[in-house]
Amino acid sequence: MKRRLGPTERLYPMPTPLIVAGIGDRLGIMAVAWIAIAGSTPSSIVMAMRSTRHTLSLIRETGEFTVNVPSVSLAEAVDYCGIVSGRNTDKFADTGLTPVPSAVVATPIVEQCPLNFECRVMSEVPNGEYVLVIGEIVETHVDEELVDEAGRIDIDALDPLVYIPASREYRGLGPKVADAFKIGRAVAPKE
């Protein structure tokens, strides 16, 4: 039996990257869980932000932002960046997170996050009290020690933080269940 809960926003699991916007010493950083890849032609990303967000106003000034994927070890700093507004405090100073130069855009990436995307805004879509920001991914960075010669990322070493809405908890990844684009081949089409 199913129980009806009405409209909710309980998609599981969610990522919880840190979004950085701004340049120089005028930077915003916030955690966003409503974010996904938007396509591969070009590589792009879409995220929902409340339209009143300080970080969104900074994105609009420069047309750029970075997406910084945290490890489980950064849960405290990520949570702080999700709770507190940067209008009144310097969240980089408060958390010890370090903005370091990007390669393509002027907005910095976060040194402590092992995976980073540099993005340029392509468009915005208003959605009630939220705005969908769609950005082209123009560069990806990964910590050198997490990647092999072929560019394969050691996902267990990267240890990405996972967000679970409604119960409001952070998780890590569990062990591997199966290979994608492979295990499904065991299903035989019915004639």
Place this chain on the structure above:
Amino acid sequence: MKRRLGPTERLYPMPTPLIVAGIGDRLGIMAVAWIAIAGSTPSSIVMAMRSTRHTLSLIRETGEFTVNVPSVSLAEAVDYCGIVSGRNTDKFADTGLTPVPSAVVATPIVEQCPLNFECRVMSEVPNGEYVLVIGEIVETHVDEELVDEAGRIDIDALDPLVYIPASREYRGLGPKVADAFKIGRAVAPKE
């Protein structure tokens, strides 16, 4: 040190729900990992689909779709729905997944998935070879035995399947790391 990988689509982690479209015996079902909540006013969802997808053409016919979150135990069926096109085979019959009536929309949900969203298309945004479909979430269903009186979902019992791009593997969730909107309070703002 960071290594530059160029533009990629390696956001971690990703959900991997099954999208159902169509009505009656003309149904499409596919797995989508590029999907996120799009806002809460109204509750809404955004997903990227390749514009040639059979399921997308069915969504356009009815203006509806459902999002069905699978447990780890459904990895094989999910993977099959991600590999194979429904133009030439009945993926419900092939996998044993069962379409059951929704409450609000005419498109069915998947019985075996413990969490389901009924959605109505609000808009589309073209994005290269992809289309962003933005839908209002008009109803949520959860398996009765996974939810308590207060509507709290037992996330370990639900056991959502996680997708890891690039290394192309499925994962489960790891143990709880911390409470969100709580652990961050330990960070003290610098004066």
